[in-house]
Amino acid sequence: MSRVRGVDLTRLARDPRYMSPDGFRRTAIGGLLVDATLAKAGVMPYQADSGIVYRYNPPAVLEAAVADVTTVPVTNRHPSKFVDVTNYQELAAGHIIGTPTFKDGHIHATLAIQDHKLIKDIEDGVAREVSMGYMAEHDGKEGV
Numbered sequence: 001m002s003r004v005r006g007v008d009l010t011r012l013a014r015d016p017r018y019m020s021p022d023g024f025r026r027t028a029i030g031g032l033l034v035d036a037t038l039a040k041a042g043v044m045p046y047q048a049d050s051g052i053v054y055r056y057n058p059p060a061v062l063e064a065a066v067a068d069v070t071t072v073p074v075t076n077r078h079p080s081k082f083v084d085v086t087n088y089q090e091l092a093a094g095h096i097i098g099t100p101t102f103k104d105g106h107i108h109a110t111l112a113i114q115d116h117k118l119i120k121d122i123e124d125g126v127a128r129e130v131s132m133g134y135m136a137e138h139d140g141k142e143g144v
Helices: 060-071 116-123
Strands: 003-012 032-040 042-048 049-055 073-075 090-104 108-115 129-138
Touching: 032 060, 032 116, 032 129, 042 129, 049 060, 049 090, 060 090, 060 108, 073 108, 108 116
Parallel strands: none
Antiparallel strands: 003 042, 003 129, 032 108, 042 049, 073 090, 090 108
């Protein structure tokens, strides 16, 4: 078994498939609200010690994970370590607001971005994707 880092990339910047019809919305304090698809069912690439491996994410597994997504912080890119209480202030750039949903094999949520640099990167089209970062066990077996 090897541990792999999950990277489920979905489009972010003004893509009508993943954004609200009116695009990005500002909060009263200048933050940015972004409706995004956080994860999708299907075969996804993951970075393992041995290189890229592909893992199948069944819809039922994602649907069961929706409740856990409510507490996930938003970061700018994938930090080298996972966010926890000891590094939250250093790494967090926002959070999820409201209740995430699962529909058509996708987890959807509204992100409240509070970090000025990330807001600028999103508005300028530099940050164009969103990715759930997590670890998974890979047993090395082929097939689905």
